Amino acid sequence: MSDSSLANGGSGTDLVRLTAADTAASIRRGDVTAVEVAQAHLAQIAKVDPLVKAFLHIDADGALEAAASVDEARAAGEALGPLAGVPLAMKDVVVTKGLPTTSGSKILEGWRPPYDATITTRIKDAGIVMLGKTNMDEFAMGSSTENSAYGPTHNPWDLTKIPGGSSGGSSAAVAAFEAPLAIGTDTGGSIRQPAAVTGIVGFKPTYGAVSRYGLIAFSSSLDQAGPFARTVEDTALLYDVLHGHDPCDSTSIAGLSFDATGAARAGAAGDLTGVRVGVVRELGGEGYQAGVTASFDDAVATLKGLGAEIVEVSCPNFEYALAAYYLIAPSECSSNLARFDAVRYGLRVGDDGSNSLEEVMSLTRAAGFGPEVKRRIMIGTYALSSGYYEAYYGQAQKVRTLIVRDFQAAFEKVDVLISPATPVVAFGIGEVVDPITMYRNDLCTLPASLAGTPAISVPCGLSDGLPVGLQIMAPALADERCFGIAAAFERATGILQIPAVTA
Amino acid sequence: MAHLARLARLSVTEDELELFAGQLGEIISAVARVGEVAAADIEPTSHAVPMTNVYRPDVVVPSLPREAVLAGAPSVEDDKFRVPQILTEEA
Numbered sequence: 001m002s003d004s005s006l007a008n009g010g011s012g013t014d015l016v017r018l019t020a021a022d023t024a025a026s027i028r029r030g031d032v033t034a035v036e037v038a039q040a041h042l043a044q045i046a047k048v049d050p051l052v053k054a055f056l057h058i059d060a061d062g063a064l065e066a067a068a069s070v071d072e073a074r075a076a077g078e079a080l081g082p083l084a085g086v087p088l089a090m091k092d093v094v095v096t097k098g099l100p101t102t103s104g105s106k107i108l109e110g111w112r113p114p115y116d117a118t119i120t121t122r123i124k125d126a127g128i129v130m131l132g133k134t135n136m137d138e139f140a141m142g143s144s145t146e147n148s149a150y151g152p153t154h155n156p157w158d159l160t161k162i163p164g165g166s167s168g169g170s171s172a173a174v175a176a177f178e179a180p181l182a183i184g185t186d187t188g189g190s191i192r193q194p195a196a197v198t199g200i201v202g203f204k205p206t207y208g209a210v211s212r213y214g215l216i217a218f219s220s221s222l223d224q225a226g227p228f229a230r231t232v233e234d235t236a237l238l239y240d241v242l243h244g245h246d247p248c249d250s251t252s253i254a255g256l257s258f259d260a261t262g263a264a265r266a267g268a269a270g271d272l273t274g275v276r277v278g279v280v281r282e283l284g285g286e287g288y289q290a291g292v293t294a295s296f297d298d299a300v301a302t303l304k305g306l307g308a309e310i311v312e313v314s315c316p317n318f319e320y321a322l323a324a325y326y327l328i329a330p331s332e333c334s335s336n337l338a339r340f341d342a343v344r345y346g347l348r349v350g351d352d353g354s355n356s357l358e359e360v361m362s363l364t365r366a367a368g369f370g371p372e373v374k375r376r377i378m379i380g381t382y383a384l385s386s387g388y389y390e391a392y393y394g395q396a397q398k399v400r401t402l403i404v405r406d407f408q409a410a411f412e413k414v415d416v417l418i419s420p421a422t423p424v425v426a427f428g429i430g431e432v433v434d435p436i437t438m439y440r441n442d443l444c445t446l447p448a449s450l451a452g453t454p455a456i457s458v459p460c461g462l463s464d465g466l467p468v469g470l471q472i473m474a475p476a477l478a479d480e481r482c483f484g485i486a487a488a489f490e491r492a493t494g495i496l497q498i499p500a501v502t503a
Numbered sequence: 504m505a506h507l508a509r510l511a512r513l514s515v516t517e518d519e520l521e522l523f524a525g526q527l528g529e530i531i532s533a534v535a536r537v538g539e540v541a542a543a544d545i546e547p548t549s550h551a552v553p554m555t556n557v558y559r560p561d562v563v564v565p566s567l568p569r570e571a572v573l574a575g576a577p578s579v580e581d582d583k584f585r586v587p588q589i590l591t592e593e594a
Contacts, residue, residue: 114571207551221550250557251550323536334511341512343584348577357587362514374513378523379530381511395537397547402540404548435526436533452551476552 012040016177020086020234023180027070027085034067034074034085038129041087045131045178048501053153054163054173056092057100058132063087066129073127082237082261084127089173089182092133093140093166094225095214096120103216104138104148104166107368108346117214118246119183119225126241131179134169138370139337140190140218142166143441144432147372152429155198156501157466161426164194164441167228171198174228176501181238182228187219188325189422189445191226192457196421196469199459199496201235201486202228204445206476207452208253211246219332220251222325222449231495232458232487233268236260239479253477260483267484270491273307277485278414282318283444288423291463296420299460299470302492303418303485311414315406320399321446326439327383327396328450334380337373340365375435404451411475416485419444421457421469448473456482458489459496467496 015037018026026032042060049055070085090096093103095113097120102108116124123130137147145153145168153168155161156176163172167184171194174182184191186204195202203226210225217223227238239260246252279300284293304310342348342364350363369377383392410417423443432438448455453476460470470489474481504524508515515523569582578585 111575114567114575208554247559250559251552251554253552253554317540320537320540323534326530326534327537338512342577343586344572345575346577351578351587353587355587357589358512359514360587361512362509365512366514369513374515374519375523375526375530377511377513378507378527379534381507382527382531383534385507385510391538392534394547395540395542396534397549398542398545399537399540400548401545402542404551435530450551 012043015040016044018180019231020083020180020229020237023086024080024083027074028080030074034070034129035064037085038063038067038087038131041131041179048176049178051154051159051501051503052156052172052176052178053151054089054134054169054176054178055132056102056135056150056169059099059130062099063129063131066124070127070129081126083181083241085129086181087129087131087179088123089132089134089170089179090120090130091136091167091170091183091185093136093185093216094120094183095216096130096133099133101133101216103140104136104150105368105370105373106149106347107340107364111345115214118211118248119242120214122241128181128241134173134182136169137166138373139216139333140166140185140187141333141372141376143189143193143438145169146429147370149370154429155426157199157426157499159501159503160428161466162197162429164197164426166190167194170228171195171200171202174198174200174230175498180229180234183225184228185215185223185225186449187222187329188449189442191228192421192445192455192469192471193441195228195457197426197467199467199498200228200230201232201456201458202226203235203239203456203482204448204454205239205243206253206454206479208251209243209256209258209479211249211252213246213248217336219329220336221332222329230498232483232490233261233264236264236483258479260480263480264483264487267487268491270488271307272303272485272488275308275416275485276311276414277303277308278311278313278410278417280318280417280419281312281314282316283419287440287443288420289425289463292420292423292425292468295461295463295468296470299489300418302489306488306492313410313414313417315410315447317399317402317406318447321403321450322439322443324396324399324403325442325446325450326379327392328400330376330380331383331393332380334377334384337377340368372435400450403447407447407451407453407475416481417473419471421445421471425463425466425468444471452476454479454482456486458486460493
């Protein structure tokens with residue numbers, strides 16, 4: 001592809017820096033074609049992805065074909081949707097018909113799913129152009145994308161740092177201007193934490209608002225897919241494509257109707273008079289980097305300046321969220337990952353006639369899973385085993401009830417709760433080796449995961465040149481509120497300017 | 504540890520057993536903190552948004568085509584998944 005093909009729409013660099021909303025508007029007006037937009041992003045991927053390594057699979061042909069059909073629809077006089085022609089990076093945990101889907105694991109290397117996830121279908125139906133599949137911690141287990149079987153992804157702000165995880169390929173792709181939109185999944189923070197450490201916006205919906213059909217399951221009672229973008233409005237536009245009831249997912253909530261985009265646009269007026277904002281006492285202080293605390297304090301002052309009433313709130317059981325999560329999620333994963341049995345898809349090892357079916361399963365799983373996945377399967381197997389179930393899994397579920405009650409009590413006093421999105425900014429690749437230290441990255445994001453409540457991370461400044469995220473948590477089903485307040489905050493602070501990737 | 508690995512259908516080496524035994528011991532003692540919470544009379548939450556009796560309409564819908572599903576299988580024979588021998592001759 002050549003830059004001359006972009007003559008109508010300005011340079012490719014300009015195109016990749018546009019918001020999704022502006023890109024779609026330009027396509028609708030005919031200032032630029034969807035094919036030109038796709039080409040500009042594919043060129044940016046060719047330029048920076050050898051450094052960032054956000055993508056596991058790039059589908060240039062599919063992207064150009066999808067873009068061409070948007071251009072044809074426009075030429076035929078059809079009305080285009082709000083994101084038609086806008087490129088998107090898809091986390092590799094979401095199944096895509098005919099396109100490789102590995103979930104970051106060797107056990108699924110080379111597998112091409114025979115069907116699309118519901119969100120894949122929704123994205124395609126909206127005319128959004130899928131560029132490819134992004135890197136992630138294996139089966140979404142991790143906070144740095146270092147647990148991918150295909151090597152780490154690099155943070156566009158500083159290539160020696162992690163991009164967060166598990167959706168680190170998606171966050172890095174958006175921050176590196178390889179795509180204005182991306183899909184992540186959040187089980188304990190895997191959208192909000194990578195968004196925070198790459199300086200973009202990421203939203204975890206109310207559990208049940210987005211269909212899990214076609215999402216390779218990690219922890220079924222916690223997993224939710226959600227949007228990434230560089231602005232609150234773009235994040236809202238993508239969320240409005242994703243949510244809605246799906247008969248293929250029995251945990252999907254019927255009768256939902258959100259207008260996140262409307263909430264974001266209204267919120268951008270910036271007046272928070274009468275809004276009660278609770279600062280969670282337990283999500284701060286010791287263990288939080290000074291720069292993170294300073295950026296967060298500035299964010300509190302900004303919200304106050306917009307008219308919000310700031311209240312300190314205590315949620316005493318949040319202290320136990322980490323322990324409860326690291327029992328519940330491994331327990332559910334040990335059960336979910338039993339499907340990788342070397343029979344129906346993926347890898348098979350040792351099938352030479354000398355091993356029994358059980359031996360083939362054990363050899364395949366040993367060869368196909370990485371160390372973190374094995375650790376979590378074993379913890380889960382232990383926590384669910386007879387004699388320990390009540391003390392571990394059962395007790396963790398009771399703690400979950402107490403965390404839900406903490407939220408309920410807090411939301412009687414305030415409209416939203418806020419905290420830093422992460423205790424620390426992006427750390428160096430290879431720097432954290434101890435599993436428990438790694439788990440602590442999810443400290444701020446775990447309570448909303450366990451309670452199933454919506455939460456957004458929006459950039460709130462830099463610490464030592466690396467981005468810090470502000471987390472805004474709302475009650476279940478009040479997803480729009482997250483967007484309204486995040487948009488007001490973004491308007492007040494300005495959209496974070498992300499530097500170009502440099503080697 | 505070896506028993507757990509067996510239950511989880513994970514073939515592990517002696518070295519891995521040793522590494523995991525240490526790490527799992529640490530993780531389990533960290534997560535055992537849930538035991539500090541007095542929660543004897545608290546109902547467990549298995550799901551953030553409780554729902555019961557979720558039915559779909561009893562309508563026949565087409566399944567995935569057999570060849571599309573078998574295309575991703577590690578081994579196929581006579582339009583079926585082929586697996587290693589399960590039963591011995593005496594069984």
